[in-house]
Structure formats: C-alpha cells, structure tokens
C-alpha cells in the first residue's frame with residue numbers, strides 16, 4: 001500500500017523546524033517569487049499572505065527583494081499551523097534590524113491552518129504564496145477554495161511542488177531495503193505532474209494558470225546529518241512510528257549508505273525538479289489584470 005503524506009499535525013514539524021533554522025530560499029522559491037512580481041508587482045500589492053510559511057523561506061525572499069516597495073497600506077502576513085515553525089520565523093523577525101530592514105517590522109506571523117482562512121477577509125489580499133504546501137494537505141481542494149476566497153479579483157497565487165528528486169528516491173529506496181513494499185510516495189498525483197497541478201488549480205476556479213519546471217538542489221554537510229533530517233519529515237515519522245527501534249536504525253543506515261553512493265564526497269548536493277505554478281483569481285475588470 002502506498003503511504004499517505006497527509007496526516008501531520010503542527011507538532012509533527014517540531015524537530016524539523018529546529019533543523020531548518022536559517023534555511024534560505026533556493027532557486028525554486030526565488031523563481032516563483034520573481035515571476036509573481038512580474039504578474040502583479042509587489043509595489044502595487046494590496047496584501048500578501050504566505051500560506052504554510054514554515055520558517056519563512058518564501059516571505060523572506062519577498063521581503064528581502066521587494067520589501068521596501070510594498071505599499072504601506074498592504075498587509076503582510078505569514079501563517080502556518082505549526083507553532084514550532086512559527087517560533088523560528090518570529091526569532092528571525094526579531095533578529096532583523098528595523099532601521100535597515102523596515103519591511104520586516106510589518107510582518108504579522110500567525111498560527112493558521114491552510115484549510116480554514118476564516119481570520120482573513122474575503123478578497124483582501126493580492127498575493128498568496130504556498131511553498132511546498134498544498135500536496136501535504138489532507139483536503140487540498142478545501143485549502144485552494146479558501147485561498148481563492150481570500151484573493152481579490154485578479155489576485156495571484158504562487159505555489160511550488162516537486163516532480164521528483166534524488167533525496168526522495170533515496171528515502172524510498174531505504175524503506176524498500178528495510179521493508180519491501182512500503183512504497184513511500186511523498187508527492188502524489190495530482191501534485192507531481194504539470195498536468196495534475198494545472199488541473200487541480202483550474203478545478204478550484206483559478207484562471208491564467210502557468211506551470212514551469214525548475215531544477216533544484218538540496219545541499220547537505222554530512223551524510224549522517226542529512227539522513228537524520230530526512231528521518232524527521234512528518235511522513236517518515238508517520239511510518240516509522242510503528243517500527244521497532246532496530247528497523248528505524250536500519251532505514252537510517254541504508255539512507256546514509258545510499259547518500260554516500262550517490263555522492264562519494266560530502267558536503268554535497270542532491271538534484272531534483274520542482275514544479276512552479278502561478279494562477280489568478282479571475283479579474284472583474286480590465287484594471288485588475
């Protein structure tokens with residue numbers, strides 16, 4: 001049976017949040033944000049919401065590149081259902097100098113479940129981002145309906161997903177080596193193909209859907225530390241929760257060995273392909289295009 005990814009709680013992300021401290025936006029996030037700015041410039045934004053913000057890679061990329069341009073009247077909000085993730089972002093915000101980075105001062109950080117955006121007014125924001133979020137959700141349609149509701153007419157959604165990657169393959173192999181038939185599937189259809197993502201966004205009522213693929217890289221320092229990090233992913237913890245201690249150790253050992261086989265030297269990087277999607281809520285007048 002294929003293992004499901006959609007059964008995590010905010011607390012499931014606690015250890016990963018600690019490991020992700022200082023995590024910076026990679027090429028996928030940078031490309032997603034840059035294209036969003038071309039579609040609707042942040043300099044004329046009515047409000048921004050980073051959905052499933054985690055430790056803040058996406059909102060940091062926006063604020064660092066465009067923060068000073070965002071109009072004073074626009075709200076800037078980052079939300080995640082995991083309090084441990086938010087605490088890392090709160091720390092990052094506190095460490096910013098308000099003199100040199102005033103845009104960070106305006107960032108509001110709140111615990112929000114992507115399925116229920118009822119604390120955000122209908123049609124109140126022009127930009128919503130969802131970096132590696134929607135494929136994790138138990139009811140992505142509900143979350144997309146909520147995203148669509150909070151966007152103003154013409155508003156833009158920028159989101160990312162994964163088409164495939166060496167680290168996901170390595171993880172799946174380690175489980176098969178330990179317990180054949182586990183069939184770990186981290187990113188399931190419709191989220192792992194261009195047609196799938198386009199289809200689910202259009203079904204949610206979005207228009208002008210653009211899909212692009214970008215090569216991505218995950219960097220790591222040591223095989224052991226990276227294997228430990230992968231073991232902390234909620235989907236992995238869901239599976240290993242029913243394993244004996246010895247079996248968990250075995251998965252981690254296979255993982256470490258597989259990583260070493262891919263790259264005989266550490267530090268190293270693993271390659272992947274990400275899906276970037278942009279989509280709009282239909283405009284009601286030509287001014288909103």
Ligand SMILES: C[S@@+](CC[C@H](N)C(=O)[O-])C[C@H]1O[C@@H](n2cnc3c(N)ncnc32)[C@H](O)[C@@H]1O
Pocket residue numbers: 010013029051052053054055056057058079080081082085112113114115130131132133136137
């Ligand atoms: C892979 S991380 C991505 C974080 C960030 N968006 C980025 O691109 O680096 C996924 C994030 O989604 C959050 N998440 C998962 N389910 C969620 C839900 N139902 N509502 C809000 N956030 C959720 C997790 O807590 C985690 O921070």
